[in-house]
Amino acid sequence: EPEVTQTPSHQVTQMGQEVILRCVPISNHLYFYWYRQILGQKVEFLVSFYNNEISEKSEIFDDQFSVERPDGSNFTLKIRSTKLEDSAMYFCASTRGQGWQPQHFGDGTRLSIL
């Protein structure tokens, strides 16, 4: 069964550095998402992406965040100047249809900011 793959599984970065998290969604999916989960807390929506542009973003997704789909397969989340509070698990998800189809999640990238 096709799956969403994320790399790296764990990223350790110094505060203030830029980090790029990578995701390969399922190939026939059209909608792509990034979520964040701080340890022990709920899954928080960051951003959704459809037709090569952001369709919605949450209040968490401020100017330090950006997303790209550079080559038609990868979907990336960039954090420009990381802060300690960015430490979390970041999940990528994809789906064929908004609302009426399940979202398939990758295994996540654990981001640790020192």
Next chain:
Amino acid sequence: QQPVQSPQAVILREGEDAVINCSSSKALYSVHWYRQKHGEAPVFLMILLKGGEQKGHEKISASFNEKKQQSSLYLTASQLSYSGTYFCGTFRDNNNDMRFGAGTRLTVKP
């Protein structure tokens, strides 16, 4: 905008039943249920659409009450493998994005 889940946590013995609720103050298009085990990604269980009910698994089923904007997840004859945190995710319409509830931690003991 985010749904409210209850209870926050529940502890069961194997074979017991549980109900987890998810409610919204806004009209919903669909409710999704996911289970997350510690250190893993959320795994899709089922979707309930406005106007219908979808049963995803044999001993795990769910309902969606449109009048109350509430969904309930029913776990019957629980097994050890049911342990995890259950999240509901809600869509207000077909064009916006999912918001998760805070989760219900389910522990099944032998």
